[in-house]
Amino acid sequence: MVRKMSIQRYLSKVYRNFVVRKVIRGIGIIFATSTLTFFIIRLMPSNPIEIFINQMMSAYGMSYQDAKALALALFTIDLDKPLHEQYIEYLVNLLQGNIGRSIAISPGTPVMEVVSTFLPWTLFSVSVSLLASFALGVTLGMIAAYRRGGIFDKVISAVAAVTSAIPGYLIGILIIVFIGVQFGLINYMRGAYSAGLKPGFTPEFIADVFLHLAAPFATYVLSTFGGWMLSMKASTLSVLGEDYVTVARAKGLPEGRIRTQYVGRNAILPLFTSLTISLGFIFGGSVLIENVFVYRGVGRLLWSSINARDYTVMQAVFLIITISVIVSNIIADLLYGLIDPRIRVGG
Amino acid sequence: MRTSLKVLLVAAAATILALGALLPVAVYAQQEERKPLFVGAWPYQLPPEGHFNTFVTGGLTFGIYQQVIEEPLALYLWHNDTYVPWLATDWEISGDYFVVHLRQGVTFHDGTPFTAKDVAGTWLIHYILNHPIYSQGYVDKVEIVDDYTVRFHIKTPSPVLIRYILREPVRAYSTYKDFVDRAMEYMNQGLAPTADPVKQLAAEFRNFRPERYVGTGPFMWIDEITEAEVWFKFYDNYWNKDRVKFRWLKLVNGETPQVTPHVLAKEVDYATHGFPPATEQQFKELGIRIIRPPIYSGPALYFNMLIWPLNETWFRKAIAHAINKTENGWVSLSESGRPVKYHSALPIELEDIWLTPETKAKLDTYPYDPEKAAQILREHGFTKGADGYWRYPNGTIVEFELSFPAEYADWSAAAQNAAAQLEKFGIKITPRAVTFTQHPLDVYEGRFQLAIRHWGGGANPHPYFHYYAVFIYWNEKEAGVGQGRPGISFPLVQDTKCCGRVNINELVISSAKGFDVEETKRITNQLALIFNELLPCVILWQRYGNNPALDGVRVTGWPPDNDPIYKNPPYGDAFLVFMLLTGYGIEPTPENMPAAPPPEQPEQPAEQPTPQAPGFDVTLIAAVVAIVIVAVVVGVMLARRRK
Numbered sequence A: 001m002v003r004k005m006s007i008q009r010y011l012s013k014v015y016r017n018f019v020v021r022k023v024i025r026g027i028g029i030i031f032a033t034s035t036l037t038f039f040i041i042r043l044m045p046s047n048p049i050e051i052f053i054n055q056m057m058s059a060y061g062m063s064y065q066d067a068k069a070l071a072l073a074l075f076t077i078d079l080d081k082p083l084h085e086q087y088i089e090y091l092v093n094l095l096q097g098n099i100g101r102s103i104a105i106s107p108g109t110p111v112m113e114v115v116s117t118f119l120p121w122t123l124f125s126v127s128v129s130l131l132a133s134f135a136l137g138v139t140l141g142m143i144a145a146y147r148r149g150g151i152f153d154k155v156i157s158a159v160a161a162v163t164s165a166i167p168g169y170l171i172g173i174l175i176i177v178f179i180g181v182q183f184g185l186i187n188y189m190r191g192a193y194s195a196g197l198k199p200g201f202t203p204e205f206i207a208d209v210f211l212h213l214a215a216p217f218a219t220y221v222l223s224t225f226g227g228w229m230l231s232m233k234a235s236t237l238s239v240l241g242e243d244y245v246t247v248a249r250a251k252g253l254p255e256g257r258i259r260t261q262y263v264g265r266n267a268i269l270p271l272f273t274s275l276t277i278s279l280g281f282i283f284g285g286s287v288l289i290e291n292v293f294v295y296r297g298v299g300r301l302l303w304s305s306i307n308a309r310d311y312t313v314m315q316a317v318f319l320i321i322t323i324s325v326i327v328s329n330i331i332a333d334l335l336y337g338l339i340d341p342r343i344r345v346g347g
Numbered sequence B: 001m002r003t004s005l006k007v008l009l010v011a012a013a014a015t016i017l018a019l020g021a022l023l024p025v026a027v028y029a030q031q032e033e034r035k036p037l038f039v040g041a042w043p044y045q046l047p048p049e050g051h052f053n054t055f056v057t058g059g060l061t062f063g064i065y066q067q068v069i070e071e072p073l074a075l076y077l078w079h080n081d082t083y084v085p086w087l088a089t090d091w092e093i094s095g096d097y098f099v100v101h102l103r104q105g106v107t108f109h110d111g112t113p114f115t116a117k118d119v120a121g122t123w124l125i126h127y128i129l130n131h132p133i134y135s136q137g138y139v140d141k142v143e144i145v146d147d148y149t150v151r152f153h154i155k156t157p158s159p160v161l162i163r164y165i166l167r168e169p170v171r172a173y174s175t176y177k178d179f180v181d182r183a184m185e186y187m188n189q190g191l192a193p194t195a196d197p198v199k200q201l202a203a204e205f206r207n208f209r210p211e212r213y214v215g216t217g218p219f220m221w222i223d224e225i226t227e228a229e230v231w232f233k234f235y236d237n238y239w240n241k242d243r244v245k246f247r248w249l250k251l252v253n254g255e256t257p258q259v260t261p262h263v264l265a266k267e268v269d270y271a272t273h274g275f276p277p278a279t280e281q282q283f284k285e286l287g288i289r290i291i292r293p294p295i296y297s298g299p300a301l302y303f304n305m306l307i308w309p310l311n312e313t314w315f316r317k318a319i320a321h322a323i324n325k326t327e328n329g330w331v332s333l334s335e336s337g338r339p340v341k342y343h344s345a346l347p348i349e350l351e352d353i354w355l356t357p358e359t360k361a362k363l364d365t366y367p368y369d370p371e372k373a374a375q376i377l378r379e380h381g382f383t384k385g386a387d388g389y390w391r392y393p394n395g396t397i398v399e400f401e402l403s404f405p406a407e408y409a410d411w412s413a414a415a416q417n418a419a420a421q422l423e424k425f426g427i428k429i430t431p432r433a434v435t436f437t438q439h440p441l442d443v444y445e446g447r448f449q450l451a452i453r454h455w456g457g458g459a460n461p462h463p464y465f466h467y468y469a470v471f472i473y474w475n476e477k478e479a480g481v482g483q484g485r486p487g488i489s490f491p492l493v494q495d496t497k498c499c500g501r502v503n504i505n506e507l508v509i510s511s512a513k514g515f516d517v518e519e520t521k522r523i524t525n526q527l528a529l530i531f532n533e534l535l536p537c538v539i540l541w542q543r544y545g546n547n548p549a550l551d552g553v554r555v556t557g558w559p560p561d562n563d564p565i566y567k568n569p570p571y572g573d574a575f576l577v578f579m580l581l582t583g584y585g586i587e588p589t590p591e592n593m594p595a596a597p598p599p600e601q602p603e604q605p606a607e608q609p610t611p612q613a614p615g616f617d618v619t620l621i622a623a624v625v626a627i628v629i630v631a632v633v634v635g636v637m638l639a640r641r642r643k
Helices: A002-016 A018-043 A048-060 A064-074 A083-095 A111-146 A151-165 A168-181 A203-240 A243-250 A255-267 A269-284 A287-292 A298-307 A311-339 B002-029 B063-068 B116-128 B159-167 B173-188 B196-206 B256-264 B277-285 B313-322 B325-336 B348-354 B357-362 B370-379 B409-425 B439-444 B463-472 B504-511 B517-534 B575-582 B618-642
Strands: B037-041 B074-077 B082-085 B088-094 B097-102 B139-146 B149-154 B219-225 B229-234 B248-252 B289-291 B298-303 B399-405 B428-434 B450-455 B493-496 B500-503 B537-539 B547-549
Touching: A002 A018, A018 A083, A018 A311, A111 A151, A111 A203, A111 A255, A111 A269, A111 A298, A111 A311, A151 A203, A168 A203, A168 A287, A168 B256, A203 A255, A203 A269, A203 A287, A243 A255, A255 A269, A269 A298, A269 A311, A287 A298, A287 B256, A298 A311, B037 B256, B063 B248, B063 B575, B074 B159, B074 B575, B082 B088, B088 B159, B097 B116, B097 B159, B116 B139, B116 B149, B116 B173, B116 B196, B149 B159, B173 B196, B248 B256, B256 B277, B277 B289, B277 B325, B298 B409, B313 B370, B313 B409, B313 B537, B325 B409, B348 B463, B348 B517, B357 B517, B370 B409, B399 B409, B399 B439, B409 B428, B409 B450, B439 B450, B450 B463, B450 B537, B463 B504, B463 B517, B493 B504, B493 B517, B500 B504, B504 B517
Parallel strands: B037 B248, B399 B428, B399 B450
Antiparallel strands: B074 B082, B088 B097, B097 B149, B139 B149, B219 B229, B229 B248, B289 B547, B298 B450, B298 B537, B493 B500
8 A cells, every 4th residue: 555655656756757647748749740641641531452453444444343353452550441440440550650551642662762852952951941040030029129220121121011912922933933943043942952962971962952951041031021020029128128128238238238138038038938849740741832832841851641531641641740849849948948037947 | 350251251252252153054954066056845744753664643744846756657747648658668448457567677775676566565555554545445455476566456447446546656675575464364355444454553653753865756765854844865876867867855844934935035946835926026026937737626715514604505605796706816815826617626626637628618618797796685575774784684784704714825815815705795704814724624514504614626637636625524414424423414315407406415525436437427518517507616716836936046947827837736647746747847057067077087006106195174174264263262362361
């Protein structure tokens, strides 16, 4: 009895631990999201087997029975099974680390292999663009707040409001038409690198990759920096009115120190959570921008898997996005305590 | 702290600048001279989605360009209905066999000689995949007679089988030999493609992913492919090398939205994509020529015959008169959406070949005549209300839903315009856009009232394909084919004024049988009259290409619009493929020719080697410069900090 009590106490102590609690909650959310995804995907009209059967019948003149038998042999899922059985099978496979094989876009290929060919490019392009956008937005937002009411503030705020209001894909199309077409640079705005270059850490390849990143990078930064900038401006303005800033000035501290240690550090806090959530979404890529620039990324993969009703690939991409968002949230919670000592959690 | 932050920022800026300095290196790296070059466009998927098994779904065939990599036995000219010998030198029907004699001295890109084994191998793979020549019972066996002769045993004579065999790209036996050999065993055992062992082999074959892509064509795979483009190089041992005028082929990847900016930037010499009228106008303003070859197909308005009054011929005729098809075509695709004249279900270009003047004289052209349409409805007890809508005899409003595939811009426009015209006429229409993968399934299943789907057999010149498209394709249950889904549910045994009681299904099937052209013509004329009278669908217009052809940049010599080569469609039997293979018409501009080689220098004696300039790599220099810039900036900042 005593032993049982001590185990209970130990477990309760473990659960009270901030990190453990966050991780357990994260696992719960992943389970709930993957369950929802599983069912919502299957509510979409049509299904991959039906599309495959039609393809086989029209392309090879197969009978329906033959096409269906082939589909069942080829695909690891049987959509005629009751939904709950399919779901249990999916969960069991998931627990074993098996996310299945592609059904439609690359039939038979393990989903992990399909995703891993696209993921590095998305991680590279979106993370570089996101960090640049964040850095630019935060810097400009702070400058605008310090020079509030001035010409710089008015101009940059107007630019930020306009660029944030234009959808990214439209900015992409404008860049293609006005820069790519007019200046004959269209060939450098398509794909992740030039045909004929062998991927590797060679100066040519690295330079080529950056050259091809320029247009999607510019599109992403232009369409998102405004949001960061306006948030940072608002946040900085509110911090500038705080008593501790007035006190710091009264104490005669150097303006640079006040700007970085007192204003900047506090003003950036509200943006930090948004940044970490955005970092989580990096894994989902940027569907429209990747499509406009024919950039090899998870966004394009998701797009084609939805069109082809490739359930397994869709499930995998949504799962990756869910996990990355949850992990980055946990990291954000942990780091938040480091940045802002006021909310450090004990235990 | 402040200084170190500054150092960091300046170093970061210097790194970005240094990387910027590296960018021209990438441009420099791309400037290898690749001339004479032809640039086309076609959508494709990169591996692992795309692969080199060109027999099955997902194969990297590159559409029409497949035939400049994997060549067929013959090319086909639509304007005079003739085959041009290509990998085959000639062919004949000999008893129960279709015998093909092959060209000698041809080699594949991997160096293996082209022989009867390759042709037989191609058709043995199709045997395990149950290609229509087997499933329709045209052929039951393929045999190698000698190294350069192959013959097909004819089970059911049909001109269709000749087309299938002569126009199929020939694949290398060396690539598929394991499957070809096993297929040959099964065929020799007399197994049908539907036998279990053959089906099992087929299932295995669909997962087969060859490591290479070889053909006999003038352009060969060089493994230069990205999401954006793919390159092919001229095959130096090509058997017909003197007639091919280009040495490089580049294809831009993508559908219409991705390809449009390349065309605008004059980076594409020819594209087959369907461009909206506004984009087409932009091309014209830039001086880009638009070629309009017939597609031999187009959108039609189909009816669900399980719904009254859509199952009434008179009602469908009223609809045909209520829609201005010229307006519909123009709105959808400007000059490339042209109304048909005779409403025979044959494309305009084939009507003169297959239909007699007597038949044409009997065909109703269904001109735009809303008054006639109104009169038909009134005759059947319909009335028009004060709100402008027609009402059934029982007083309820005549109202339908019109579904169409959302992603097909021209069909969407056709549907929206047809809906607007019918609304104006007084029939309430709710247009419903359905995603393109789902829409055909809805029509197959009969889950529609009115729908826009295709008419016409596309790139198949034989009338069979065109009548199959309008009578059988969406009518599985009545025709007893496919999965037996209801589709349009159009009865195929009917009493007609023109031809008495007819079994349309049998007529369509028999149109493809036998080599007697006159008999095929007789059946075709009968089918034209039946279609025109019963109207299972209303043909809205025939689609023509609006293909941009850039003249004077890299390519010149596009034949004039009235050249008969443009009777070939842009897709199957593509006229461009004929031009690239035979050297007809197009050729490189002088700017697209490689620079003349420098005059040959007399050889230096071996013992006195010519002093060589140091072999500096420009990229190495750029990288070193970049590193030096960063190092200097960081060094200066650190030095200042110490002070």
